[in-house]
Amino acid sequence: MKMTKLAPELRREPLDCAVRLVTPERIVLAYPLAGPFRRFMAYLIDQFLIILLVVGAFLLSMLLALGSVAFLGPALIAYFVLTWGYGAFCEGFFNGQTLGKHWLRIRVLSERGVPISGAQAILRNLVGTVDGLIPFFYLIGLTSMLVSRKFQRMGDLAAGTMVVIEERRSSRGITRIDDPDIDALLPWLPERIAGGSHLARVLSDYVEVRRRFGPLRRAEMAEPLAGPLRKRFGLPDQSSADIVLCTVYHRIFLGE
Numbered sequence: 001m002k003m004t005k006l007a008p009e010l011r012r013e014p015l016d017c018a019v020r021l022v023t024p025e026r027i028v029l030a031y032p033l034a035g036p037f038r039r040f041m042a043y044l045i046d047q048f049l050i051i052l053l054v055v056g057a058f059l060l061s062m063l064l065a066l067g068s069v070a071f072l073g074p075a076l077i078a079y080f081v082l083t084w085g086y087g088a089f090c091e092g093f094f095n096g097q098t099l100g101k102h103w104l105r106i107r108v109l110s111e112r113g114v115p116i117s118g119a120q121a122i123l124r125n126l127v128g129t130v131d132g133l134i135p136f137f138y139l140i141g142l143t144s145m146l147v148s149r150k151f152q153r154m155g156d157l158a159a160g161t162m163v164v165i166e167e168r169r170s171s172r173g174i175t176r177i178d179d180p181d182i183d184a185l186l187p188w189l190p191e192r193i194a195g196g197s198h199l200a201r202v203l204s205d206y207v208e209v210r211r212r213f214g215p216l217r218r219a220e221m222a223e224p225l226a227g228p229l230r231k232r233f234g235l236p237d238q239s240s241a242d243i244v245l246c247t248v249y250h251r252i253f254l255g256e
Contacts, residue, residue: 031164034104131144219242221241
């Protein structure tokens, strides 16, 4: 049987540990996927918090009912709301994170790499109950994660979501680059650039790491994005890729 030779860039990529999305600027962003172990630990933390909230709701109901059996009605309602609504509420209002996910540094995103909507948060948690059916002890969810390319359980597949590891970036502020070539190219750009979060993220990352490389390496790194930016803003063809990205960075982040 003849085997197809993989391209070098594909051979270097690990299997099923990251998902790659292409932004409108044709920049590839990699999101590290959260595996079953990390997600299960976040789930245990959330379940512990839910138990504490349910116990607190029962005690409060008993106190308000003065110890009579009338406390059972409000207590059962609180139990239903907390067990069924905790995940959907937290993920919908806190940008894809419950407290457990926050502590384990994971987040629910749409398959397109954007924050999930409230409807997606509700759907993934409602359908997600199938993952933990008692007779199967979460084998359905685990099997779904192992056979899907993005480690998606049933709720994720239904809602079009995925769970990624949140990479915390160091906050170093805005970097000013003093270069006469940047000053010369700035008048070519409009006063305001609506670049979007993807473009801003790529430019910020590039400016942060460019100082580690020489001119040739900078040109190689910057050209895939500099080419479309030259066409978009009508910049001179001879302008270097590194200067193009730094100039657009200055316009977006420094307003100059």
